[in-house]
Amino acid sequence: MERWTIEDVAQNPERRQLAAELLWQLADDDLLMGFRDQEWLGLAPHIEEDVAFGSIGQEEIGHAALYFGILERLGFGTADDLASLRSVSERRNSVLIEQPNGPGHYLESPRYEWAWTIVRHYLHDVWEMALLTALTGSVFEPLGDAAEKILREKRYHLAHQELWMRTMAGHDADSRVRLEDAWRRAQDWAGDLADLGPYSSALESAGLCPGVDSVVRHYHERVAEMARVLGLPEMRMQTRENGRRGEHTEALQQALDTLSEVYRLDPTANW
Numbered sequence: 001m002e003r004w005t006i007e008d009v010a011q012n013p014e015r016r017q018l019a020a021e022l023l024w025q026l027a028d029d030d031l032l033m034g035f036r037d038q039e040w041l042g043l044a045p046h047i048e049e050d051v052a053f054g055s056i057g058q059e060e061i062g063h064a065a066l067y068f069g070i071l072e073r074l075g076f077g078t079a080d081d082l083a084s085l086r087s088v089s090e091r092r093n094s095v096l097i098e099q100p101n102g103p104g105h106y107l108e109s110p111r112y113e114w115a116w117t118i119v120r121h122y123l124h125d126v127w128e129m130a131l132l133t134a135l136t137g138s139v140f141e142p143l144g145d146a147a148e149k150i151l152r153e154k155r156y157h158l159a160h161q162e163l164w165m166r167t168m169a170g171h172d173a174d175s176r177v178r179l180e181d182a183w184r185r186a187q188d189w190a191g192d193l194a195d196l197g198p199y200s201s202a203l204e205s206a207g208l209c210p211g212v213d214s215v216v217r218h219y220h221e222r223v224a225e226m227a228r229v230l231g232l233p234e235m236r237m238q239t240r241e242n243g244r245r246g247e248h249t250e251a252l253q254q255a256l257d258t259l260s261e262v263y264r265l266d267p268t269a270n271w
Helices: 006-010 013-038 047-073 079-084 114-135 141-170 173-186 197-206 212-230 250-259 261-265
Strands: none
Touching (some): 006 047, 013 079, 013 114, 013 141, 013 197, 013 250, 047 079, 047 141, 114 173, 114 212, 141 173, 141 212, 197 212, 250 261
């Protein structure tokens, strides 16, 4: 199979647009996931988890930076601008990931919900593991290389979330109730997570994302198996807004305002 280089894609408008559609999703998911993780700094259940979750959040943002870097090389603008200055309607992250960690604000009476955070991160990691595994065979060489690199870290992320899921399911009655509540709530937002948007068929046909149907099926099977093992109800994932199509909630604008506050003061500065 012919492998596409950056130059091949940058000089072909159709390939460039298709590659970008997938890269926006990957980059925006990881950027928002990393941001939500970082909001737990100093608030995680114990000091060891504070360090662990902070590291996971840093790695998620690092993955986003890698994807934005590819977009920069394709001529879409600087990676920092792409991460910080795009509007809500231009974002392609799942609406599940943009939802707050809980009531309150990091600097003002945060009452974040650990079970909700873990369930959301678990679903995100299962989806990314399935997708990245397929992307190692992408015709777009830089994307395939990025997928191989990120998979090595993502395996540890998923193992971390799975351990917390099992711990909450069996620790005591209160943690069990919190887990079940978060699991049910997630289904109201997770409908667009395992969705590559309107370009799904084209991405597969071009070889940018091989085996899209298999990726989606693996994701649902893995989530269903976790539900079975932990005795959780079947998750019937629904879609309100579809982030893959640029449809988002107010939570995304609030997150972007905080995430890019310093950068927007002077985007031309050397940070």
